[in-house]
Amino acid sequence: DQQVKQNSPSLSVQEGRISILNCDYTNSMFDYFLWYKKYPAEGPTFLISISSIKDKNEDGRFTVFLNKSAKHLSLHIVPSQPGDSAVYFCAVKTSYDKVIFGPGTSLSVIP
Amino acid sequence: KAGVTQTPRYLIKTRGQQVTLSCSPISGHRSVSWYQQTPGQGLQFLFEYFSETQRNKGNFPGRFSGRQFSNSRSEMNVSTLELGDSALYLCASSSPVLDTQYFGPGTRLTVL
Numbered sequence: 001d002q003q004v005k006q007n008s009p010s011l012s013v014q015e016g017r018i019s020i021l022n023c024d025y026t027n028s029m030f031d032y033f034l035w036y037k038k039y040p041a042e043g044p045t046f047l048i049s050i051s052s053i054k055d056k057n058e059d060g061r062f063t064v065f066l067n068k069s070a071k072h073l074s075l076h077i078v079p080s081q082p083g084d085s086a087v088y089f090c091a092v093k094t095s096y097d098k099v100i101f102g103p104g105t106s107l108s109v110i111p
Numbered sequence: 112k113a114g115v116t117q118t119p120r121y122l123i124k125t126r127g128q129q130v131t132l133s134c135s136p137i138s139g140h141r142s143v144s145w146y147q148q149t150p151g152q153g154l155q156f157l158f159e160y161f162s163e164t165q166r167n168k169g170n171f172p173g174r175f176s177g178r179q180f181s182n183s184r185s186e187m188n189v190s191t192l193e194l195g196d197s198a199l200y201l202c203a204s205s206s207p208v209l210d211t212q213y214f215g216p217g218t219r220l221t222v223l
Contacts, residue, residue: 043214103153
Protein backbone atom coordinates (compact mmCIF):
# COMPACT_ATOMS: atom_id res chain seq x y z
CA ASP A 1 0.00 0.00 0.00
CA GLN A 2 1.49 3.32 -1.07
CA GLN A 3 2.13 5.65 1.84
CA VAL A 4 2.87 8.59 -0.44
CA LYS A 5 0.79 9.32 -3.52
CA GLN A 6 1.27 11.73 -6.35
CA ASN A 7 -1.88 11.18 -8.34
CA SER A 8 -0.84 13.16 -11.39
CA PRO A 9 1.83 11.27 -13.34
CA SER A 10 2.30 14.28 -15.60
CA LEU A 11 1.47 17.97 -15.82
CA SER A 12 1.86 20.55 -18.60
CA VAL A 13 1.97 24.25 -17.87
CA GLN A 14 2.56 27.33 -19.99
CA GLU A 15 5.71 29.32 -19.29
CA GLY A 16 5.03 32.14 -16.83
CA ARG A 17 2.01 30.44 -15.29
CA ILE A 18 1.79 28.69 -11.94
CA SER A 19 2.63 24.98 -11.60
CA ILE A 20 0.93 23.15 -8.75
CA LEU A 21 2.14 19.68 -7.86
CA ASN A 22 0.23 17.68 -5.30
CA CYS A 23 1.11 14.93 -2.85
CA ASP A 24 -0.97 12.96 -0.36
CA TYR A 25 0.29 10.80 2.48
CA THR A 26 -1.38 8.30 4.76
CA ASN A 27 0.55 8.32 8.03
CA SER A 28 -0.01 11.23 10.41
CA MET A 29 3.28 10.38 12.16
CA PHE A 30 5.30 11.84 9.31
CA ASP A 31 6.79 15.10 10.47
CA TYR A 32 9.14 16.21 7.73
CA PHE A 33 8.29 16.71 4.10
CA LEU A 34 10.52 17.34 1.12
CA TRP A 35 10.38 17.96 -2.60
CA TYR A 36 13.04 16.78 -4.99
CA LYS A 37 13.53 17.54 -8.67
CA LYS A 38 15.06 15.04 -11.07
CA TYR A 39 16.41 15.56 -14.56
CA PRO A 40 17.04 12.54 -16.82
CA ALA A 41 20.36 10.77 -16.21
CA GLU A 42 20.91 12.68 -12.96
CA GLY A 43 20.17 11.94 -9.32
CA PRO A 44 17.33 13.80 -7.58
CA THR A 45 18.16 17.27 -6.29
CA PHE A 46 16.72 18.64 -3.08
CA LEU A 47 14.38 21.55 -3.74
CA ILE A 48 12.52 22.60 -0.60
CA SER A 49 11.28 21.13 2.66
CA ILE A 50 8.82 21.83 5.44
CA SER A 51 8.43 20.51 8.96
CA SER A 52 5.10 19.60 10.46
CA ILE A 53 5.07 22.65 12.73
CA LYS A 54 4.68 24.93 9.71
CA ASP A 55 2.05 25.19 7.00
CA LYS A 56 4.07 27.12 4.44
CA ASN A 57 7.67 27.51 3.38
CA GLU A 58 8.87 29.73 0.58
CA ASP A 59 12.13 29.81 -1.33
CA GLY A 60 12.20 32.11 -4.34
CA ARG A 61 9.79 30.85 -6.96
CA PHE A 62 9.06 27.69 -4.95
CA THR A 63 6.51 27.46 -2.13
CA VAL A 64 5.48 24.33 -0.28
CA PHE A 65 2.15 24.17 1.52
CA LEU A 66 1.30 21.59 4.16
CA ASN A 67 -2.24 20.73 5.25
CA LYS A 68 -1.77 18.27 8.10
CA SER A 69 -5.44 17.63 8.71
CA ALA A 70 -5.89 16.62 5.07
CA LYS A 71 -2.48 14.89 4.95
CA HIS A 72 -1.78 16.89 1.82
CA LEU A 73 1.31 18.62 0.54
CA SER A 74 1.66 20.84 -2.52
CA LEU A 75 4.46 22.58 -4.36
CA HIS A 76 3.78 25.83 -6.18
CA ILE A 77 6.19 27.14 -8.79
CA VAL A 78 5.60 30.74 -9.83
CA PRO A 79 6.38 31.74 -12.50
CA SER A 80 7.11 28.45 -14.24
CA GLN A 81 10.14 28.37 -16.54
CA PRO A 82 11.13 25.85 -19.23
CA GLY A 83 14.12 24.83 -17.07
CA ASP A 84 11.66 23.62 -14.45
CA SER A 85 10.68 20.74 -16.73
CA ALA A 86 11.65 17.65 -14.74
CA VAL A 87 10.20 14.90 -12.58
CA TYR A 88 9.21 16.10 -9.12
CA PHE A 89 9.18 13.71 -6.18
CA CYS A 90 7.50 14.39 -2.90
CA ALA A 91 9.07 12.64 0.09
CA VAL A 92 8.09 12.18 3.72
CA LYS A 93 9.84 10.97 6.85
CA THR A 94 9.86 10.79 10.62
CA SER A 95 12.96 11.51 12.67
CA TYR A 96 15.66 8.91 12.14
CA ASP A 97 13.42 6.90 9.90
CA LYS A 98 13.73 6.16 6.24
CA VAL A 99 12.59 8.63 3.63
CA ILE A 100 9.59 7.48 1.60
CA PHE A 101 9.22 8.87 -1.89
CA GLY A 102 6.14 9.28 -4.00
CA PRO A 103 6.06 7.95 -7.58
CA GLY A 104 6.79 11.36 -9.07
CA THR A 105 5.06 13.86 -11.35
CA SER A 106 6.60 14.78 -14.68
CA LEU A 107 6.27 18.53 -15.24
CA SER A 108 6.56 20.03 -18.72
CA VAL A 109 6.74 23.80 -18.99
CA ILE A 110 5.86 24.87 -22.50
CA PRO A 111 7.60 27.99 -23.85
CA LYS B 112 32.65 20.20 -1.27
CA ALA B 113 32.54 17.27 -3.65
CA GLY B 114 29.13 15.70 -4.13
CA VAL B 115 28.05 12.10 -3.81
CA THR B 116 29.86 9.90 -6.30
CA GLN B 117 28.77 6.52 -7.57
CA THR B 118 30.70 3.98 -9.58
CA PRO B 119 30.28 2.59 -12.10
CA ARG B 120 27.79 4.82 -13.90
CA TYR B 121 26.63 2.09 -16.26
CA LEU B 122 26.72 -1.67 -15.96
CA ILE B 123 25.47 -4.54 -18.10
CA LYS B 124 25.16 -7.99 -16.57
CA THR B 125 23.42 -11.24 -17.43
CA ARG B 126 20.89 -13.16 -15.38
CA GLY B 127 22.39 -15.13 -12.53
CA GLN B 128 25.44 -12.94 -12.15
CA GLN B 129 26.16 -10.77 -9.16
CA VAL B 130 27.06 -7.09 -9.05
CA THR B 131 28.61 -4.64 -6.60
CA LEU B 132 27.92 -0.91 -6.75
CA SER B 133 29.90 1.70 -4.88
CA CYS B 134 28.97 5.02 -3.31
CA SER B 135 31.17 7.69 -1.76
CA PRO B 136 29.18 10.17 0.36
CA ILE B 137 29.80 13.85 0.84
CA SER B 138 32.67 14.40 3.24
CA GLY B 139 31.37 14.47 6.81
CA HIS B 140 28.14 12.64 6.01
CA ARG B 141 27.78 9.42 7.94
CA SER B 142 24.43 8.23 6.64
CA VAL B 143 24.15 6.53 3.26
CA SER B 144 20.88 5.32 1.77
CA TRP B 145 20.28 3.28 -1.36
CA TYR B 146 17.26 3.45 -3.66
CA GLN B 147 16.08 1.62 -6.74
CA GLN B 148 14.30 3.61 -9.40
CA THR B 149 12.28 1.92 -12.10
CA PRO B 150 9.85 3.54 -14.57
CA GLY B 151 6.50 4.15 -12.90
CA GLN B 152 7.70 2.99 -9.47
CA GLY B 153 9.45 6.08 -8.24
CA LEU B 154 12.26 5.62 -5.77
CA GLN B 155 12.04 2.44 -3.74
CA PHE B 156 14.06 2.45 -0.53
CA LEU B 157 16.56 -0.40 -0.22
CA PHE B 158 18.47 0.29 2.99
CA GLU B 159 20.26 2.92 5.03
CA TYR B 160 23.62 2.66 6.75
CA PHE B 161 24.86 4.87 9.53
CA SER B 162 28.27 4.47 11.14
CA GLU B 163 28.76 1.05 9.50
CA THR B 164 25.44 -0.28 10.81
CA GLN B 165 22.27 -0.92 8.85
CA ARG B 166 19.72 1.43 10.42
CA ASN B 167 16.72 0.92 8.13
CA LYS B 168 15.73 -1.64 5.55
CA GLY B 169 13.17 -1.65 2.77
CA ASN B 170 11.11 -4.52 1.39
CA PHE B 171 13.61 -6.12 -0.94
CA PRO B 172 14.67 -9.78 -1.03
CA GLY B 173 17.84 -10.96 0.62
CA ARG B 174 19.63 -10.95 -2.74
CA PHE B 175 20.08 -7.23 -2.09
CA SER B 176 22.66 -6.47 0.55
CA GLY B 177 24.95 -3.66 1.51
CA ARG B 178 27.66 -2.54 3.82
CA GLN B 179 29.37 0.61 4.96
CA PHE B 180 33.02 1.13 5.69
CA SER B 181 34.68 3.17 8.41
CA ASN B 182 35.20 6.06 5.98
CA SER B 183 31.41 6.06 5.32
CA ARG B 184 31.80 4.73 1.79
CA SER B 185 29.13 2.17 1.02
CA GLU B 186 28.70 -0.75 -1.31
CA MET B 187 25.57 -2.46 -2.48
CA ASN B 188 25.56 -6.03 -3.75
CA VAL B 189 22.92 -7.85 -5.75
CA SER B 190 23.36 -11.58 -6.19
CA THR B 191 21.68 -13.91 -8.68
CA LEU B 192 20.55 -11.07 -10.89
CA GLU B 193 17.09 -11.17 -12.43
CA LEU B 194 15.76 -9.26 -15.44
CA GLY B 195 13.57 -7.20 -13.09
CA ASP B 196 16.64 -5.86 -11.31
CA SER B 197 17.34 -3.61 -14.29
CA ALA B 198 17.01 -0.12 -12.84
CA LEU B 199 18.75 3.05 -11.82
CA TYR B 200 20.34 2.58 -8.41
CA LEU B 201 20.73 5.77 -6.47
CA CYS B 202 22.78 6.47 -3.41
CA ALA B 203 22.16 9.41 -1.10
CA SER B 204 24.08 10.76 1.86
CA SER B 205 22.90 13.03 4.63
CA SER B 206 24.42 14.70 7.64
CA PRO B 207 22.98 14.17 11.13
CA VAL B 208 22.23 17.88 11.38
CA LEU B 209 20.29 18.36 8.17
CA ASP B 210 17.28 16.23 7.34
CA THR B 211 18.11 16.43 3.67
CA GLN B 212 19.52 13.77 1.41
CA TYR B 213 21.97 14.54 -1.36
CA PHE B 214 21.90 12.11 -4.23
CA GLY B 215 24.59 10.80 -6.50
CA PRO B 216 24.06 10.49 -10.27
CA GLY B 217 23.16 6.82 -9.99
CA THR B 218 24.32 3.57 -11.53
CA ARG B 219 22.27 2.34 -14.46
CA LEU B 220 22.16 -1.47 -14.26
CA THR B 221 20.91 -3.47 -17.21
CA VAL B 222 20.35 -7.20 -16.78
CA LEU B 223 20.15 -9.21 -20.01
